[in-house]
Amino acid sequence: MYIIQQLINVLQLGSVYALIALGYTMVYGIIRLINFAHGDLFMVGAFISFIVATYLKLPFIPTLLISMTAVAMLGVNIERLAYRPLRQAPRMSAVITALGVGLFLENLILVFYPYPQSVPILLPTIVWNLGGISISFLQVLIIGLSLFLMLILDLIVRHTMVGMAMRAISSNKTIVPLMGVSVDKIISITFALGTGLAAVAGVMYSQAFPVIDPYIGILIGWQAFICAVVGGIGNIRGAMLGGFILAAVQIMVVAFLPSTYRDFVTFTLLLVILSFRPYGILGKPSMEKV
């Protein structure tokens, strides 16, 4: 019973990690940029859902859609304004710009909401009790929706023209434009998908943990980044796997060892994984071309 309850906790936390990690991995896969503003886009997603639900009093599904659309648009515009001019610049400049964008988003929200805010609960708080195991409707929804979105994303990347173009740009950015593919358009679509998923994660997260502040994206953003790296950055299935691995280790350490050991054991294990698989579990070694 106890282990099943803890496994449900793993699935819930892992789904959130995976949704955010996907955004990191997609952006990295296509333009080799670690988008450190990604965790803050997750935070903006949570805040937009809070604003829509509090002031417009909309129910859950419109709130989710508005938040997704708004953050996807924000993501596309950030790419256009902040990252595109730097595409030919050294990679470090783009990473520093990404950190700057993240700080900008945090402080922008901080101007309006300096104190932690309470998010209205939009979903029915149903808790099922199955022989000593508590499962809430919200948990089922988070896990279900995340798996569904990951499946859709996997289909898009593997079985559509856009997905094919993404994979093509990822493997060779010089040749693809010669085939008549608009690189800018594909990059915009990638940003829209990645940040839209971060917004879904933000909305679901703020429903599960309904106290939000402008800094919630930092820690979880780092953790999702670690998930992406462990799974193999640039690899979409790797990001999902990484998300569930990190959540499983974190929660199982708490479940069976003193909880103080959590971060120590978790990150030691991740370092061990990386020392045997430096490109991540599903990552492929790539050659540096001279």
Next chain:
Amino acid sequence: MRKTLVISLVAMLTIMSMVLVGCKSSAGLTIPIGVNAELTGDIPAVGASCKNAALMAVKEINDAGGLDIGGKKYTINLIIEDDGGKADQSVSVTQKLISQDSVVAVIGPNASRYALPAAAIAESSKVLMISPWSTNAQLTIDPKTRQPMKYVFRACFTDSFQGQVVAKFAMNTLGAKKAAVLYDVASDYNKGIADVFKATFESLGGQVVGFETYTTGDKDFSGQLTKIKQSNPNVIFLPNYYNEVPLQIQQAHRLGITVPFLGSDSWGSQELIKLGGKEVEGDYFSTHYAPDIATPVAKKFVAAYTTAYGSVPDDVAALTYDSFGLLFEALKTAGKVDRQAVRDAMAGIAHYEGVTGNLQFKEGSGDPIKSAVILQIKNGKFVYFATANP
């Protein structure tokens, strides 16, 4: 023309000097007392409460004709300085009060991060300093010798004391035999209280069945709470800040945990109720003082403060008022206005009934032995529940 100017000038000077002399003679004997408060900087609300309560305490004495010390009436000359929410300014302000204004004692600063540097100055200058609100255990300890300081006192209890209070409350009032704790291991405040709670609860014969940690910024506590649920505690102690506690209680409820939750003075913000809503209803926490406490001293203070400033006094105001009460008591006992005599009288105060409860000092420690109050959250309000004596 010139003559009239000279005459008027002379007349003016004469009047001025008469006024000045008059002032001096009507003032009679005065005692300078310094206040070092956080009037600007990061916590101006704390400084404002401290200043308000200080002005009120002094006005009460002066309106009554002054303080009776050794058969003579003294009026209080209050000197309020701003430490600007900076440690270095806190030091220079304390130095100025002691050497330039020749105060008999300094009240404040309130926050531990400003009170600690000021305490070193007071101790080396051999001048009594009372911090109303600094709960950090290090305040009254000499950092070099690790011995208690002689001239530094406080009007509040220390962090660790709350751990004892809540442990006793859980066992004696709530009848708990098994308790669990979830705390932020990355914060001194939380960890200190949690450790003392565990030690006290176990020494009383209870069992701490869960002692789980997380780190600042975590939002998901499901792993820890599932583990705690498995161990079937009667109460769960959360000595954490008000922005995290609502999430912890809510997640516990979703996991089917129904036992009462306990907390410490870090819960004491209206934000807790705003963020937690119905989830925190019925839970308890320990703190310095309750505005609705029913002792006559407290009632009188709350009524007077509310009339004067239009708001209910917070814990800083109550503790500042008590700091002045203690100082007046020490001055009366000393029987003379002398820094050393006042300090000695302060260290020997065996019983003082303040707004925040009964206080007592024992020679060799600047920390009072005093009671804490337990508040309960009822209908979205903090309501006085019990007084916990040490």
